[in-house]
Amino acid sequence: MEFDDDDRRKEAIEKANQRWNDMHKNYERENIKYDDWLEIFDRAIANCKTPIIDLGCGSGNDTLYLIEKGKNVIPCDYSKNAIANIKKNFPEVEKAECFDMSKGLPFIDNFTDIIISDLSLHYFTEQKTFEILEEIKRVLRPKGLLFFRVNSVKDVNYGAGEGKEIESHLYETADGRLKRFFDLNDIQKFFANWDKLYIHEEVMSRYGAEKVLWRGALKVNK
Numbered sequence: 001m002e003f004d005d006d007d008r009r010k011e012a013i014e015k016a017n018q019r020w021n022d023m024h025k026n027y028e029r030e031n032i033k034y035d036d037w038l039e040i041f042d043r044a045i046a047n048c049k050t051p052i053i054d055l056g057c058g059s060g061n062d063t064l065y066l067i068e069k070g071k072n073v074i075p076c077d078y079s080k081n082a083i084a085n086i087k088k089n090f091p092e093v094e095k096a097e098c099f100d101m102s103k104g105l106p107f108i109d110n111f112t113d114i115i116i117s118d119l120s121l122h123y124f125t126e127q128k129t130f131e132i133l134e135e136i137k138r139v140l141r142p143k144g145l146l147f148f149r150v151n152s153v154k155d156v157n158y159g160a161g162e163g164k165e166i167e168s169h170l171y172e173t174a175d176g177r178l179k180r181f182f183d184l185n186d187i188q189k190f191f192a193n194w195d196k197l198y199i200h201e202e203v204m205s206r207y208g209a210e211k212v213l214w215r216g217a218l219k220v221n222k
Contacts, residue, residue: 027059029089034061035206037215038116040198041147044217045069050112053139055101056120060086061206066116067092076101102128107139115140117148119213122180126167129180129190137194137220144220146194152201152212153181160212182214194218 038045045052048071054063057075059082066073067090075086076097083098099106102124115136124132136146153160153169160181163171170180182190187199198217203210 027085027089029060029064032060032064032089033206034065035204037118037149037204038062038065038147041145041217042069044145045071045114048114050114050141051095053105053107053112053115055105055115055117055136057086057096058082058118058120060089062116062118063090063093076105101132101135105135105139109138110141111139113141113144115144115146117146119149119151121148122150122182123178124180125170125178133190133194137222140220142220142222145197146218146220147216148218149204149213149215151179151181152214153183153186154201154212155181156212157209158207158211187214187216191216191218193221195221 045066046069051072051074052066054060054066054073054075057063057077058079060075063073063075063086073093074095074097075083075090075093076099077083077086078098078100080098083096086093086096097106101120117136121129121132140146151158151160159171159173159179161171163173163179166172166178169182169186170178172178184201195218196216197219198215200215201212202215203212205211
């Protein structure tokens with residue numbers, strides 16, 4: 001049976017949904033912390049006049065950062081619990097969206113100048129990842145920006161190389177979820193149709209054990 005069989009994909013999505021809802025059962029604003037990964041993009045963020053989409057917002061780390069910069073943020077997540085906590089912890093947020101990004105983004109064409117996707121683009125098959133990136137491009141305005149972080153193949157503390165390899169660098173974990181890990185060739189492949197402003201492999205320590213990831217800034221070339 002091929003991995004992209006609908007029933008198997010739905011099962012993986014449901015297991016991921018359960019995990020994220022369990023993870024985001026309860027967060028308080030005072031416990032939310034962010035690291036400095038967006039600081040190098042502060043000029044573009046400061047100049048942004050449209051709402052900034054925080055795609056895969058989780059507990060709201062980047063949402064908090066952007067709010068403290070005085071920006072209008074639309075936090076988005078697949079987890080209903082994550083969005084419930086966002087609404088509780090950030091009453092200044094006018095709009096938050098709960099949806100499965102693999103089925104498209106609920107925004108009109110050319111909606112925003114900036115989308116942030118922090119550790120939320122590495123859970124999908126190759127085909128679906130390309131589809132999501134096209135959706136992001138659709139929602140961004142001409143010369144719009146995508147700031148992202150994704151897992152590196154060197155991220156051994158958080159599952160790199162573990163589980164059944166479904167596609168190159170995409171693994172099915174023991175509990176049926178998907179995790180993708182990127183090397184430089186993957187970065188070049190998936191983001192081939194974007195203008196690359198910044199690409200860097202680095203270490204992040206927010207979770208305790210060191211996490212190896214890629215940080216990038218891309219510009220729509222439409």
